[in-house]
Amino acid sequence: MSIAPAVPSADAQLPATRRDIAPLLLVPALMLAMLPLVGSWSTWVTLTVAGLAMGMMIFIMASGLTLVFGLMNVINFGHGAFIAVGAFSATLVLLPLRGWLAMDSLILNLGVLALAIVVAMLVTALLGWAFERLLIQPVYGQHLKQILVTMGGMILAEQLIHVVWGAGTIAVPLPTALRGAFLLGDAAIDKYRLVAVAVGLVVFVAMYLILNRTKVGLLVRAGVEHGEMVEALGYRIRRLFVLVFAAGAGLAGLGGVMWGLYKETLTAAMGGEIMVMLFIVIIIGGLGSVGGCFIGALLMALVANYTGFLAPGIALVSGIVLMISVLLWRPAGLYATGRG
Amino acid sequence: MLAPDPATRQPLLRLTGVHTHIGGYHILHGVDLQVAHGELAVLLGRNGAGKTTTLRTIMGLWRASSGSIHFDGADITNLATSAIARAGIAYVPENMAVFSDLTVRENLVLAARDGPLDTARVDWLCGFFPALRTFWHRPAGNLSGGQKQMVAIARAIVEPRKLLLVDEPTKGLAPAIVHSLMAAFRELKAQGATILLVEQNVHVVRALGDTASVMDGGRVVHAGPMALLAGDAALQQRLLGLSLDTQP
Numbered sequence: 001m002s003i004a005p006a007v008p009s010a011d012a013q014l015p016a017t018r019r020d021i022a023p024l025l026l027v028p029a030l031m032l033a034m035l036p037l038v039g040s041w042s043t044w045v046t047l048t049v050a051g052l053a054m055g056m057m058i059f060i061m062a063s064g065l066t067l068v069f070g071l072m073n074v075i076n077f078g079h080g081a082f083i084a085v086g087a088f089s090a091t092l093v094l095l096p097l098r099g100w101l102a103m104d105s106l107i108l109n110l111g112v113l114a115l116a117i118v119v120a121m122l123v124t125a126l127l128g129w130a131f132e133r134l135l136i137q138p139v140y141g142q143h144l145k146q147i148l149v150t151m152g153g154m155i156l157a158e159q160l161i162h163v164v165w166g167a168g169t170i171a172v173p174l175p176t177a178l179r180g181a182f183l184l185g186d187a188a189i190d191k192y193r194l195v196a197v198a199v200g201l202v203v204f205v206a207m208y209l210i211l212n213r214t215k216v217g218l219l220v221r222a223g224v225e226h227g228e229m230v231e232a233l234g235y236r237i238r239r240l241f242v243l244v245f246a247a248g249a250g251l252a253g254l255g256g257v258m259w260g261l262y263k264e265t266l267t268a269a270m271g272g273e274i275m276v277m278l279f280i281v282i283i284i285g286g287l288g289s290v291g292g293c294f295i296g297a298l299l300m301a302l303v304a305n306y307t308g309f310l311a312p313g314i315a316l317v318s319g320i321v322l323m324i325s326v327l328l329w330r331p332a333g334l335y336a337t338g339r340g
Numbered sequence: 341m342l343a344p345d346p347a348t349r350q351p352l353l354r355l356t357g358v359h360t361h362i363g364g365y366h367i368l369h370g371v372d373l374q375v376a377h378g379e380l381a382v383l384l385g386r387n388g389a390g391k392t393t394t395l396r397t398i399m400g401l402w403r404a405s406s407g408s409i410h411f412d413g414a415d416i417t418n419l420a421t422s423a424i425a426r427a428g429i430a431y432v433p434e435n436m437a438v439f440s441d442l443t444v445r446e447n448l449v450l451a452a453r454d455g456p457l458d459t460a461r462v463d464w465l466c467g468f469f470p471a472l473r474t475f476w477h478r479p480a481g482n483l484s485g486g487q488k489q490m491v492a493i494a495r496a497i498v499e500p501r502k503l504l505l506v507d508e509p510t511k512g513l514a515p516a517i518v519h520s521l522m523a524a525f526r527e528l529k530a531q532g533a534t535i536l537l538v539e540q541n542v543h544v545v546r547a548l549g550d551t552a553s554v555m556d557g558g559r560v561v562h563a564g565p566m567a568l569l570a571g572d573a574a575l576q577q578r579l580l581g582l583s584l585d586t587q588p
Contacts (some may be wrong), residue, residue, distance in 0.1 A: 232399055
């Protein structure tokens with residue numbers, strides 16, 4: 001038997017793998033196409049940055065949802081509960097420390113915000129773990145029951161929020177250092193929106209690295225496509241399910257905090273209200289694809305912002321129109337996974 | 341290397357009266373099957389005879405509703421699939437189930453659950469399947485059917501396992517690829533690996549099998565040395581509806 005060298009050598013001689021970059025180009029193409037339509041440079045910058053910030057927050061909230069669907073084949077209509085619970089859990093830190101948030105100290109402000117995020121993610125990850133154990137596990141493989149059970153779970157979570165935090169809305173203070181805007185020429189760019197963009201990018205890069213550079217990430221990606229085969233290789237995929245579900249819930253909690261601070265008002269229904277948008281995003285991206293979810297979220301938010309400015313009358317249906325357009329082009333979404 | 345007489349070997353795998361139901365369908369009707377240490381056992385039968393169901397039941401992917409499955413002296417009938425795999429059984433399903441989004445390397449890394457890839461073993465695998473090296477950093481989904489089959493088999497044996505279950509590895513493949521696969525199985529066999537092979541290609545069956553078990557209607561209706569089946573045209577015709585001499 002011939003023994004080949006350990007380091008692959010023929011790779012460089014092969015034709016390059018065709019990378020699917022068309023979806024990646026959609027976002028810059030859309031932004032550039034809108035510049036002449038918007039007309040004003042400063043307005044375009046403001047709309048674009050606002051769209052990117054909103055898109056990043058949507059991505060953070062939707063990324064867990066797409067992973068849960070892709071890996072576990074679970075349609076979780078209760079994902080919104082994690083968003084709302086995350087936002088409300090953050091008030092456990094934000095409200096008692098509102099004095100520190102009011103101080104003009106970037107470090108103190110960010111420290112409080114980071115603590116609030118950690119608390120929110122821990123609470124929602126724990127809630128996600130319980131959600132998976134109690135509600136999802138009995139209905140694996142039964143989509144209709146999943147829809148009913150997870151919607152029930154979300155109603156229950158909303159009522160629990162009413163019980164714990166009261167029925168009214170809660171105002172959350174935006175940290176002083178993150179209020180206001182930078183001026184870029186005539187364009188005003190909200191500081192908080194830049195923070196949202198930065199957090200979204202960090203989450204995306206972290207997820208990319210985990211999914212592509214770690215064995216757990218490989219397992220998740222493999223499990224999205226052939227969960228049964230992952231099990232046959234000797235891995236307990238149910239444990240992976242729980243881990244991913246809890247992580248997805250934690251991300252939703254983070255998104256909830258970001259979204260709540262963006263709105264500066266929390267309601268128990270805030271998660272449920274955004275669920276339709278999240279489902280549109282994960283369908284556009286390709287069910288189970290984190291990269292597709294990222295692009296889908298940016299597209300969704302940018303289209304909503306541009307349409308709101310250019311044609312407010314159709315802004316409400318812009319997401320649906322976007323989804324239909326993408327699905328006509330790629331019926332399984334921008335990046336179809338094996339589960340697709 | 342001469343294979344020892346199957347009759348003198350100890351069974352590594354033993355199925356006793358295994359019944360399997362899938363949904364409302366009763367697929368396996370009391371399967372009795374033994375695979376001895378170091379043996380390449382072939383499972384034959386017409387389509388729908390229950391061969392794939394038998395492999396999936398051994399792996400725990402479908403539960404045996406009654407009967408028992410013993411592997412290496414332990415009862416694995418009710419173990420989880422992951423535990424069965426960790427007991428030392430590797431599985432190559434009929435659809436190959438390579439992870440198409442992962443590169444060839446990542447497919448193997450995932451299968452090497454006991455640690456990093458063993459370079460020497462990877463070299464050994466690439467000796468059989470040079471395509472692995474050629475497409476090492478390419479997504480497995482971009483490979484041809486034969487190359488995917490190579491990845492699937494390499495994935496199953498990237499670390500030594502006690503038993504290899506392979507479901508129709510040559511199905512739909514070009515003759516050249518089939519010869520590569522046969523060479524790989526011969527080498528594995530020569531090294532003492534134990535293999536349970538579901539196969540329809542009678543040329544492969546005759547060339548590789550130590551023993552042959554024939555399934556029909558969810559039962560094993562014949563079990564014995566391959567030479568016995570290969571030498572009895574009437575038996576072949578009765579059990580399989582064909583002759584093992586009919587194909588090159």
